[in-house]
Amino acid sequence: MSVKTKAKSMLLPDPGPRPIAAGLARGVRMHIDFTTQTQLYLGLYEIELTRFLRSVLRPGARVFDVGVQHGYDSLLFANQTRAPVAGFECDGTSVARARENVELNAPLAPLVQTILGEVGDQPGQTSLDGWAYDGGFIPDFIKLDIDGGEAGALRSARRLLSERRPALLVEVHSVELEQECGRLLVEHGYKPVIINQRRFWREWRPIAHNRWLVAPGR
Numbered sequence: 001m002s003v004k005t006k007a008k009s010m011l012l013p014d015p016g017p018r019p020i021a022a023g024l025a026r027g028v029r030m031h032i033d034f035t036t037q038t039q040l041y042l043g044l045y046e047i048e049l050t051r052f053l054r055s056v057l058r059p060g061a062r063v064f065d066v067g068v069q070h071g072y073d074s075l076l077f078a079n080q081t082r083a084p085v086a087g088f089e090c091d092g093t094s095v096a097r098a099r100e101n102v103e104l105n106a107p108l109a110p111l112v113q114t115i116l117g118e119v120g121d122q123p124g125q126t127s128l129d130g131w132a133y134d135g136g137f138i139p140d141f142i143k144l145d146i147d148g149g150e151a152g153a154l155r156s157a158r159r160l161l162s163e164r165r166p167a168l169l170v171e172v173h174s175v176e177l178e179q180e181c182g183r184l185l186v187e188h189g190y191k192p193v194i195i196n197q198r199r200f201w202r203e204w205r206p207i208a209h210n211r212w213l214v215a216p217g218r
Helices: 003-011 034-041 047-056 072-081 092-103 128-133 150-155 158-164 175-187
Strands: 016-019 029-032 063-066 085-089 112-116 141-144 167-172 193-195 211-215
Touching (some): 029 092, 072 085, 141 150, 167 175
Parallel strands (some): 063 085, 063 141, 085 112
Antiparallel strands (some): 016 029
């Protein structure tokens, strides 16, 4: 444990379930570790996206959350829309943690489904088109953050993108991936916009190139 992390653990509140204090997820309960999640608790996590999310997360909007991690985004989406959210995550430990957080939120828990599986267009992966049209639901908004697999996930949603045109948020971690995802969106009639990280009080991220492509839907 680093000196900085040790100091934080001594000064900050103990980890445990707490309601998010501010932001789009205000009131959502999650297991918070203040040594690493203080910005999330304060509603400052990825606030660069707040304006776009407010525009697409309207009441009744259904969401695919691809890359669930600890469940924060899935709960935020359900909190804003009060509509179904299907979350996809390939890591079993993350799925278990996300489900624990979902269960802390009785009004939202029935809306959020967390699915263990890797999303993409290769054999053995979960296709977003397949899941949506084979008994799931058609999303109005799709968020993608799967550490390099975003282009494959978009290719697995070609029918959705061409027929239903959901709004999209794609986190990208390299110039090449950003360009590939941008081309795929343009091919389906989208006009993606780049959102950069904020200049001040930026979140620490281990990857040099980290920003988002956003595109309104139909």
